[in-house]
Amino acid sequence: MSISMQERTRTKLLQDTKEPIVICNAIRDWPAFHWTPSLLGDLLGDLKLKFRIGSTAESKVLWEADCQYCEATIADFVQWGGRDVQSQEDKTFNPLTKFDHNQTWCYGDYKYMAEVFKERQDITQAVQWGSFGFKNKDGVDSTFWLGSRGSYTPCHQDTYGCNIVAQIYGRKRWVLFPPENSPFLYPARIPYEESSIFSQVNIKYPDFRQHPNFKKATSYEVTLNAGDVLFVPKHWWHFVECLDTCITVNMWIDLESDGVDRLSESMVRAIVCGLIGESEEKEKWLNPTEKWTSIETNLMYINQSLKSLPEKYVKEIYTEDEPANSEGSHPLTTGINPLKTGIKRSISVRMDGSNGKSAKLEKPMEQFTDKSEVKDKNIDYSMMADQTKFEVKKLDLQIFLGQESSSHGIGLGNIEVLTPSDTESDVGGGKLNDIGFHELINALTSPKVIDAVKKELISKNRAVTKN
DSSP, rough: OOOHHHHHHIIIIIIIOOOOEEETTTTTTTTTGGGOOHHHHHHTOOEEEEEEEEEEEEOOOOGGGGGGEEEEHHHHHHHHHHSSOOOOHHHHGGGGGGGGGEEEEEEEEEEHHHHHHOOOHHHTTOOOGGGGEEEEEBBBGGGEEEEOOOOOEEEEEOOEEEEEEEESSSSSSEEEEEEEGGGOOOOOEEEEEEEEEEESSSSSOOHHHHHHHGGOOOOEEEETTTEEEEEOOTTTTEEEEEEEEEEEEEEEEOOOOHHHHHHHHHHHHHHHHHHHHGGGGGGGBTTTTTOOOOHHHHHHHHHHHHOOOOOOHHHHHTTTTTTOTTTTTOOOOOOOTTTTTEEEEEEEEEBBTTTTTTTOOOOOEEOOOOOTTOTTEEEEOOGHHHOOOHHHHHEEEEEEOOSSSSSEEEETTTTEEEEEEGGGGBTTBOOHHHHHHHHHHHHHHHHHHHHHHHHHHHHHHHHHHOO
């Protein structure tokens, strides 16, 4: 059976493409290609979108929580951006007119088309990803972006999937960085948003005194014109800015490897939400689109991710032939004995601040089913998998940013993970200030720490199910 051009395109994008690529003039046969802001304003009438408002004069990264927000129609957006002088009558009926469009930008970003345009199939069906081999994918599977000149999305990395972007109207500037440049981009998990890791660097106006390693980063810059399509491979960092009034749609494509990232993200969520706690100030640590979740919910996410992790990725993270420690046990499973009566297990990440501050999440430890009566090694334990599956019931988190050496030691059971010593000066003075708290969370959620905890989880899960 012959393979269609669309299928070949899809295969090339998902399997062969390791760097971003642009396909020029690729969507001129889409009905959506003919969209303009004025046309959508007429078609959608009184439908309101939430717009993010930012200042064009900002020289620092403008996080979403620092922006103002306003609900308005697309017709309001068109009127606001297209007129220098507005009458008092306009100002009465158009909520955007309170913002000077010469000094601010306006972005209706990240709108799920299935929700926003649920009553308008003519709008959702005008997006046709089938032309790239993604059968039966249209606007229902897409996200809609409408922005004025100067509006932008801070530099970030999406932890799940890859991204295909169609530029419908106007020009958009993309600055991309490969995953291996992550250390040079100063990753941060505050503001916290699941699936997004933000860069602390202001890409438009970088401060090399504050972020000297950014000079080592290798950037790829492209301007998308109307009709162009950009493919962004997994984990590529990107900063995106509207050069004109823009309409863009995109679709995130799930990948099998997302299972590993979901486990990592579930642990990050537990750590961030645990440190933030239920204080009234927790909203300032979260992106506006993100919600705080309880320890019970977060442990449920960890367990779901752990159970659904494909075996091929378990083997990549945990290998049977890893060297034993000095006592002859696996370095990550010391003391595991699932057949011992009433045994209790927990994952413990302990850290204490040099200022005496500490933080921890506490819930009752898990109780493994009593298997002490099982002594026959010939029994098929796979029959008991549902009873012996490792499940996290307790996640202890105590922070120690010590002063013992030039690096901070973070104890994870029988292993030690070192984090950069430059966080040391930010934590002290008797309390965790905002900067110190940011650095604390960044240290705790760094890839090295999360990978170590992930390995611990998987190895203990494997040790239990194996026996």
